[in-house]
Amino acid sequence: MKIKFWGVRGSIPSPGYQTVRYGGNTTCIEVRLDDNTLIILDAGTGIFPLSQTLPPEFPLSCHILNTHTHWDHIQGLPFFIPLFVPGNQVHIYGADDPISHNGIHEILTTQLQYRFFPIREVELKSDIHYQSLTESNSIQIGDATVTAIMMNHPVINFGYRIDCHGKSMFFTGDHEPPYNIYKPDDEEYTEYQSIIENKHRHLIETIQGVDVMIADCSYTPEEYPNKQGWGHGTYDACIKLAKQAKVGSLYCTHHEPTRSDDALEKVFSEAMQRNPRKENDPKYYLAQEGLEICW
């Protein structure tokens, strides 16, 4: 299995000299199975540079797994070059929207409206296939099994586990660990806490033992109280989860758009000091545009 990061920034593309080392594109992760089957996790602006490497593989079949439909995870999709070339097969997977009941096809239909984009959906030349996913039904993509799990974000967000020939990875998409809405002296506190713990156990079971976990580490613990409810995690919460699930390594992503490269390294290094790595603990890394992991 091979993973390459094409976009590691949260919320909004953040180009500029202060983000040039880690990169300013929004979420996009290339996953290659051993037979080179292409799975793409999210279509943030990072999918555009990725797509420029793909023409040698045309006619291409690829699989885009959408964690959720917020802009920073779909913004690059209209610029995904394979969509425009006849003979390519593009499979797009994701959750249906429970409020509007619209399916995952709505992403492109909405983005490619005449007023917002010069090319309409009917003018795309590739064969596009949409598949709505649910939590309890794993799917097969080539030799890989993909399992979706509901994470916590202000819209339905699936985390995806990919297993193939004994290798495995997990991507949270955007995720804030659910917090107790009651105070410890409220009578509902204990019951709510036990629901949170049950949900957490289900998450750990799903992630258990993956070789690579890529997780939303937007905030430091100091920043978090002002951002509670925004749907993003902290370095410390992700490190804790990675340890509990006994993963091989944790790649911290969804970097804050206002965080410079130097500031990013500083907060990461402080997180490492707060959570010193012991033997058998996961290895911790910052996700970086262009970084490849191959195992």
Place this chain on the structure above:
Amino acid sequence: MSHLIDFFSYHWRMNQQTQQDFINMVEKMPPFPKSAHRIMELAADINCNPKDLVQVIEHDPVITMKLLKLVNSAFFSLAREITSIRHALVYLGLNTVKNLALSIATIQAIPHKKLDNFNTHHFLLHALTTASIAQRIVHRFDSKLDPGDAFIAGLLHDFGKMVFAQFSPDAFAKAIDLSQQKQQSLHLSEQEILGMDHAEIGGLLAEKWELPQELIQCIRNHHQNIQTPLHNAIFVANQISKQLNFGQGGNPVIEPLPEHIEEVLGMNLLMFIDSLDGLSKEAAKAKEFIDI
């Protein structure tokens, strides 16, 4: 036949209810559910306290039951069964639960009682499709309006018909027949036969329910030529729902768009309908929602 209709309309005019009768009818209508009011308030507040949301949903057994039924349906196919509103909050997140509750609560506010001479299912379908179309097109008239307000205004615009259908069913049935015969707008037939139309009595009901002023005015004036953006959105959505036969509110007349609306849209009603994709899907979704 037209003599017969004339006879009926004369007969009914003689027996028209007084203003007091109408006020009595409105008084007899069930109150607007407090929980729906409160959920609407909470949903409009970006800083809404999740505890308040849980409390208001949990105190309404019907909304609770419907929400749990929905989250445990095949649509979500969750790996775990959701057994309580708190459970749903942990599993689906605050924002999703808040928006689900809002959709359920507003529809719940419409009485679902079966009535002899009036097909409430068809009525609900007309109301709900008008609501979702209004929500979708409201920004054509004012980009700052909350689409949620347009949804609620669309949903409630014909509420007055439910008052007639419940408390003056025979006269209301005659008004519907008269409209069919004369191919005239139902509100005119209601004025002839009942002495008041559904928009006016709907306005009285909305006042009793203490709905926001803008909503009251929108319900009361939805057959008048008033030019507010919300009014325009409801007017157009109402005509689209009728043109496409989404449900049935008893009014056979599809009114052409007034000049000022055609100017804003840059086209007539049929062209505008053609320019909107997926309208039949809206109707299918509305049907599904009514059946929850």
